[in-house]
Amino acid sequence: xxxxxxxxxxxxxxxxxxxxxxxxxxxxxxxxxxxxxxxxxxxxxxxxxxxxxxxxxxxxxxxxxxxxxxxxxxxxxxxxxxxxxxxxxxxxxxxxxxxxxxxxxxxxxxxxxxxxxxxxxxxxxxxxxxxxxxxxxxxxxxxxxxxxxxxxxxxxxxxxxxxxxxxxxxxxxxxxxxxxxxxxxxxxxxxxxxxxxxxx
Amino acid sequence: xxxxxxxxxxxxxxxxxxxxxxxxxxxxxxxxxxxxxxxxxxxxxxxxxxxxxxxxxxxxxxxxxxxxxxxxxxxxxxxxxxxxxxxxxxxxxxxxxxxxxxxxxxxxxxxxxxxxxxxxxxxxxxxxxxxxxxxxxxxxxxxxxxxxxxxxxxxxxxxxxxxxxxxxxxxxxxxxxxxxxxxxxxxxxxxxxxxxxxxx
Numbered sequence: 001x002x003x004x005x006x007x008x009x010x011x012x013x014x015x016x017x018x019x020x021x022x023x024x025x026x027x028x029x030x031x032x033x034x035x036x037x038x039x040x041x042x043x044x045x046x047x048x049x050x051x052x053x054x055x056x057x058x059x060x061x062x063x064x065x066x067x068x069x070x071x072x073x074x075x076x077x078x079x080x081x082x083x084x085x086x087x088x089x090x091x092x093x094x095x096x097x098x099x100x101x102x103x104x105x106x107x108x109x110x111x112x113x114x115x116x117x118x119x120x121x122x123x124x125x126x127x128x129x130x131x132x133x134x135x136x137x138x139x140x141x142x143x144x145x146x147x148x149x150x151x152x153x154x155x156x157x158x159x160x161x162x163x164x165x166x167x168x169x170x171x172x173x174x175x176x177x178x179x180x181x182x183x184x185x186x187x188x189x190x191x192x193x194x195x196x197x198x199x200x
Numbered sequence: 201x202x203x204x205x206x207x208x209x210x211x212x213x214x215x216x217x218x219x220x221x222x223x224x225x226x227x228x229x230x231x232x233x234x235x236x237x238x239x240x241x242x243x244x245x246x247x248x249x250x251x252x253x254x255x256x257x258x259x260x261x262x263x264x265x266x267x268x269x270x271x272x273x274x275x276x277x278x279x280x281x282x283x284x285x286x287x288x289x290x291x292x293x294x295x296x297x298x299x300x301x302x303x304x305x306x307x308x309x310x311x312x313x314x315x316x317x318x319x320x321x322x323x324x325x326x327x328x329x330x331x332x333x334x335x336x337x338x339x340x341x342x343x344x345x346x347x348x349x350x351x352x353x354x355x356x357x358x359x360x361x362x363x364x365x366x367x368x369x370x371x372x373x374x375x376x377x378x379x380x381x382x383x384x385x386x387x388x389x390x391x392x393x394x395x396x397x398x399x400x
Contacts, residue, residue, distance in 0.1 A: 007302035007339075014297040025393040032387060032398065034241075040379040042236060042246035045253065049245030049275070052252060054397035056274030056281075074256030075249070081256075097214040102207040126397060139207075159398055176392070178384035179240040185378040187232060192376070193225040197254035197326060198232065198359055 031126070031159040032176040033151055037134060037167035040181035041199075047129045047161045048075050055085045059126035062119040064112050065090040066164075067132035073200045087125075089115055102139075109141035116150065123155035134164025134171070144168045231326070231359040232376040233351055237334060237367035240381035241399075247329045247361045248275050255285045259326035262319040264312050265290045266364075267332035273400045287325075289315050302339075309341035316350065323355035334364025334371070344368045 001009070034050075036043040051061050063079070063086060079086045091112040099105055113136075119128050136142045148170060151160060162171065172178050194200060201209070234250075236243040251261050263279070263286060279286045291312040299305055313336075319328050336342045348370060351360055362371065372378050394400060 004302050008300045011297040011300040015300070018297060021388070022393070025388065025391050028387065028392045028395075032392075032395065034398070036242060038382070040381075041234075041377060042242050042249075042379045042381065045249030046242035046246035046381075048249030048252050049242075049247065050398060052248050052278045053245065053274030053400065056276065056278030057397040059397045074253030076256065078252045078256030097211040097218060100208045100211040100215070102204050159395070172384065175385065176387045177241060179242045180382040180384050181240075181242065181246075182238070182380040182382055183378075184372065184380050185375065187228065187376045188221070188225070191225050192228050192232075193222075195228075195232065195359070197257040197259045198234070198250060200253065 028176065030154075030156045033174065034159065034161045034177045034179070035134075035167050035171060035175040036161065036163045036179050036181065037165055037172075038180035038182050039165050040183035041186070042181045043163040043165070044075075044131050046179075046181075047131060047163050050161060051079075051086065051127065051129060054127045055082075059085070060124060061085055062087045062116075062125045062128040063089065063131060064116040064119070064129070064133075065131040066109060066112055066136045067091070071200065074197050087119070102141075105136075105139070106141045109136040112136075113142055113147070113150065117153070120150060120154035120158055120160060123157065125155075125158050127159045127161070128154075130160065130162045132164040133162050134167045136164075137168050137171075138164075138166045144170045147171065148174050228376065230354075230356045233374065234359065234361045234377045234379070235334075235367050235371060235375040236361065236363045236379050236381065237365055237372075238380035238382050239365055240383035241386070242381045243363040243365070244275075244331050246379075246381075247331060247363050250361060251279075251286065251327065251329060254327045255282075259285070260324060261285055262287045262316075262325045262328040263289065263331060264316040264319070264329070264333075265331040266309060266312055266336045267291070271400065274397050287319070302341075305336075305339070306341045309336040312336075313342055313347070313350065317353070320350060320354035320358055320360060323357065325355075325358050327359045327361070328354075330360065330362045332364040333362050334367045336364075337368050337371075338364075338366045344370045347371065348374050 091108045
């Protein structure tokens with residue numbers, strides 16, 4: 001066989017496998033719960049990418065940010081200007097190492113989650129993103145049981161993405177999809193500054 | 201010490217470390233090259249999330265998609281409607297297992313890369329995304345040496361994100377940042393269909 005023929009045969013096999021998988025696949029009973037965790041880059045940004053996908057199909061999106069309160073970010077500015085399709089809520093107090101007040105952070109996280117719970121249960125959203133919520137659980141501002149109860153009470157049409165490193169094992173068990181972002185190489189490690197429009 | 205005091209001390213330490221790192225960090229000589237690889241979800245979507253960040257800061261973005269030619273995606277529809285800030289090019293022939301023609305795919309990939317090279321060298325873009333280009337290298341439609349030469353000729357202001365599984369080791373060596381998306385759990389494996397607004 002020539003290289004072209006070998007290639008064709010291989011691609012036909014991949015196509016057949018792909019079609020068989022697609023043919024047998026079904027829609028889920030409820031919209032999916034996705035978790036982006038790990039120490040690498042891409043957890044929040046891929047959630048923002050999925051928002052773009054959802055908006056492209058005319059879907060309605062809610063976002064609750066649990067950590068980056070005061071920080072001016074590109075994503076925030078972009079979706080603010082867009083105005084359409086996205087309801088965006090930010091927990092007001094910023095990084096937990098800047099507030100240094102556990103009680104205050106706990107109250108803020110719980111207020112943010114209470115907002116998230118209403119969004120998830122309302123039936124008005126196709127997608128709700130809980131950005132950096134894993135950090136709030138890691139510092140015990142939020143109990144994992146409360147978060148899972150909130151997910152379980154979501155409307156059937158509502159997908160939820162939860163981001164942040166150190167996802168709780170119970171959340172990983174509950175989720176339909178879990179992707180771990182692993183840091184292979186990071187320029188911060190060689191003393192490079194976080195870049196506007198890339199990192200925030 | 202009370203729990204609140206322990207928390208405060210710990211957060212002060214994290215804040216001090218964070219500030220020291222930020223103080224010493226410098227801007228890179230040239231804008232960064234980022235690679236999103238691995239078998240997990242989030243490689244392309246996090247590139248789209250970074251586009252949103254860049255646009256939020258008023259930056260100019262170019263995208264060349266190497267694989268998903270004919271497929272109607274949410275991201276494509278969203279950025280088409282937006283019209284502002286993003287120049288989007290799609291290699292026209294769709295999945296390589298659908299075309300089954302190595303010569304045709306090679307020509308299409310090289311034409312797409314030639315477009316990408318001009319974008320990177322032009323000095324007109326803050327960010328160029330080469331979506332699924334790793335697949336084109338994996339199937340030898342594009343030579344890794346040509347891709348690295350193209351990256352090396354980029355304008356200093358132009359960051360580049362290259363996505364797709366099976367990134368070549370030479371590309372990983374060359375890049376400033378590499379994030380590997382690892383599949384921990386995927387609903388396709390339990391026979392669930394790709395979801396509009398989530399997966400495409």
